[in-house]
Amino acid sequence: MAEASAKLADAMRAFGLLCWAWTRAAWQYPASLLLLTVGQALATTLDVLAIVVIFANTDELGGFSAAEVLFLYATTSTSFAIADTLMGTVERLGRHVRSGAFDVMLLRPVSALVQVAADTFSPRRLGKLVPALAALALSLNLLDTQWTAGRILMVPVMVICGTLIYCGIWVLGASYQFVAADAAEAMNVTTYGGNYVTQYPLTVFSSEWVRALTWVVPLAFVNWYPALYVFGRPDPHGYPAGMQFASPIAAVLALVAASFAWRAGVRHYRSTGS
Amino acid sequence: MAVIELDGVEKHFTVRKRARADTGAPAPPTGRAGRRARTVVRAVDGLTFSIEPGAIVGYLGPNGAGKSTTVKMLTGILVPSAGRIRVAGLDPSRDRVALARKVGVVFGQRTTLWWDLPLRDSFDLVRRLYRVEAPRYRRNLDRLVGLLELEDLLDTPVRQLSLGQRMRGDLAAALLHDPEIVYLDEPTIGLDVVSKAAVREFLESINRERGTTVLLTTHDLGDVERLCSRVMVIDHGRLAFDGDLAGLRSLVPSERVVVVDLAVPLPPLVVAGVRASRTDGPRQWFTVPAGGSLADLVAQIVAGHEVSDLTVEEPAIEDVVSLIYRRGARGG
Numbered sequence: 201m202a203e204a205s206a207k208l209a210d211a212m213r214a215f216g217l218l219c220w221a222w223t224r225a226a227w228q229y230p231a232s233l234l235l236l237t238v239g240q241a242l243a244t245t246l247d248v249l250a251i252v253v254i255f256a257n258t259d260e261l262g263g264f265s266a267a268e269v270l271f272l273y274a275t276t277s278t279s280f281a282i283a284d285t286l287m288g289t290v291e292r293l294g295r296h297v298r299s300g301a302f303d304v305m306l307l308r309p310v311s312a313l314v315q316v317a318a319d320t321f322s323p324r325r326l327g328k329l330v331p332a333l334a335a336l337a338l339s340l341n342l343l344d345t346q347w348t349a350g351r352i353l354m355v356p357v358m359v360i361c362g363t364l365i366y367c368g369i370w371v372l373g374a375s376y377q378f379v380a381a382d383a384a385e386a387m388n389v390t391t392y393g394g395n396y397v398t399q400y401p402l403t404v405f406s407s408e409w410v411r412a413l414t415w416v417v418p419l420a421f422v423n424w425y426p427a428l429y430v431f432g433r434p435d436p437h438g439y440p441a442g443m444q445f446a447s448p449i450a451a452v453l454a455l456v457a458a459s460f461a462w463r464a465g466v467r468h469y470r471s472t473g474s
Numbered sequence: 475m476a477v478i479e480l481d482g483v484e485k486h487f488t489v490r491k492r493a494r495a496d497t498g499a500p501a502p503p504t505g506r507a508g509r510r511a512r513t514v515v516r517a518v519d520g521l522t523f524s525i526e527p528g529a530i531v532g533y534l535g536p537n538g539a540g541k542s543t544t545v546k547m548l549t550g551i552l553v554p555s556a557g558r559i560r561v562a563g564l565d566p567s568r569d570r571v572a573l574a575r576k577v578g579v580v581f582g583q584r585t586t587l588w589w590d591l592p593l594r595d596s597f598d599l600v601r602r603l604y605r606v607e608a609p610r611y612r613r614n615l616d617r618l619v620g621l622l623e624l625e626d627l628l629d630t631p632v633r634q635l636s637l638g639q640r641m642r643g644d645l646a647a648a649l650l651h652d653p654e655i656v657y658l659d660e661p662t663i664g665l666d667v668v669s670k671a672a673v674r675e676f677l678e679s680i681n682r683e684r685g686t687t688v689l690l691t692t693h694d695l696g697d698v699e700r701l702c703s704r705v706m707v708i709d710h711g712r713l714a715f716d717g718d719l720a721g722l723r724s725l726v727p728s729e730r731v732v733v734v735d736l737a738v739p740l741p742p743l744v745v746a747g748v749r750a751s752r753t754d755g756p757r758q759w760f761t762v763p764a765g766g767s768l769a770d771l772v773a774q775i776v777a778g779h780e781v782s783d784l785t786v787e788e789p790a791i792e793d794v795v796s797l798i799y800r801r802g803a804r805g806g
Binding site for chain 1 (some may be wrong): 487543546549550551552553567570571572574575577579581584585586588589590591595599602603604631
């Protein structure tokens with residue numbers, strides 16, 4: 201346990217060092233950095249506007265109020281934004297493998313995953329986080345629910361678990377690129393696509409979707425199940441109430457699967473010709 | 475105690491080839507048309523050797539012989555398919571991160587520095603990632619910057635450095651943490667004569683002073699002649715020669731060519747029993763058979779004619795290597 205936490209501290213230190221170095225590199229073009237960050241933030245804000253537009257025409261969506269939908273949107277977006285900041289660039293693994301840059305990463309006394317994740321880090325990755333957090337604050341204000349201690353605690357827990365689930369899926373997808381270097385697009389279906397799907401109440405989708413998002417790609421645990429607890433609603437699809445507390449289990453499972461896949465990928469890494 | 479030990483090491487790759495009519499490749503016997511045929515390539519095929527601490531070893535072989543694959547297994551980048559490797563007492567693929575602290579690597583064709591950062595910042599990042607204590611880092615940096623003449627380049631982003639400058643930067647970065655072992659993959663490729671000499675001199679002094687073990691992959695015979703006490707030749711993933719440079723040369727019936735620029739054009743000369751094999755104006759070529767004496771030939775040419783220039787062409791290392799391999803294949 202002590203060894204594991206020392207390893208984690210090591211990895212976080214290296215991640216910080218590398219991100220700082222890349223940030224300084226990004227600062228060489230300050231105008232570009234600024235515009236990209238603002239652009240990122242604007243794109244995320246537009247999503248919120250989409251929800252506003254929907255609720256200008258209807259009072260509820262799939263049986264959920266505007267505040268509830270905003271809460272669903274904000275929690276998944278916050279998790280996604282944090283995971284994107286931490287792990288977003290692992291989807292470029294295929295490129296590093298092809299260019300041989302991954303060889304160089306394996307030569308340094310730092311986890312290769314940390315190096316891939318920190319690669320070309322730019323503060324613009326935070327551009328998504330600020331609007332997501334603003335939406336979260338707004339939704340917590342608007343939400344009409346009985347704020348018990350358990351429900352208050354559930355909000356940070358679900359954001360953290362959601363972040364870990366997204367990170368796990370990202371790393372799983374990246375590991376697949378050890379086998380197929382061009383698989384980045386297929387992976388985006390589950391990450392970016394998953395982020396999109398979980399922005400809305402799952403009642404607007406068919407029950408097959410709900411099953412897939414529960415048992416195949418566990419994105420329903422990012423926000424849907426814990427949010428039902430926060431709202432104090434029974435599960436519309438009749439799943440047991442225990443599911444509403446299962447996000448930490450889903451997060452652990454996603455991380456364990458990701459860790460196995462990554463290790464297997466590195467062990468089967470073939471490098472490039474030269 | 476050997477610092478690098480390989481015992482029966484193999485590395486196989488499964489390569490998928492598409493059988494195509496236009497390449498004339500035969501279709502796989504069982505597969506349908508267009509199916510990909512799998513072939514197993516033995517990039518490294520049973521390597522056994524060990525290297526003592528403080529040695530400078532030249533690791534030679536034609537392209538695709540398995541040199542880079544060996545180095546990648548020694549650093550833990552690739553996991554061997556069979557056999558056992560120990561480097562500095564560690565199993566590279568299992569203890570890759572721990573081993574990385576004891577090893578420095580320079581790829582001639584690829585930088586390990588950060589493209590957009592000034593050299594100084596890259597070095598500082600290396601210091602932090604390798605956890606080199608500040609006083610040791612300062613001492614090493616001063617010394618490396620002096621030896622490699624990097625003083626004026628420290629504030630230049632890596633992407634703006636020339637190839638030779640970048641190579642010197644890479645060398646410094648690979649040695650900041652006092653590695654026990656340094657792997658150099660084509661360290662002088664594309665460098666001009668002055669930079670080549672500087673790099674070789676530097677490697678020699680590092681080896682002498684720190685006892686750093688150096689494994690040098692190269693196509694440049696000059697590197698080997700200047701630096702290596704031991705030469706290993708690998709071909710088709712197998713060790714074809716292991717010994718010193720003189721031994722390597724004596725194994726091969728190598729013809730040498732003397733090129734003489736005479737003061738005036740003359741018909742082909744016959745000197746010391748050797749007839750000029752080719753003439754071009756005042757320039758004449760003499761082919762000296764293996765074992766023949768160069769000294770006699772040169773002495774007699776100079777004694778009998780006015781000579782403005784004279785050079786000796788040694789056989790290219792590629793030729794020596796391919797000759798050795800052909801001999802090895804014939805001799806079994």
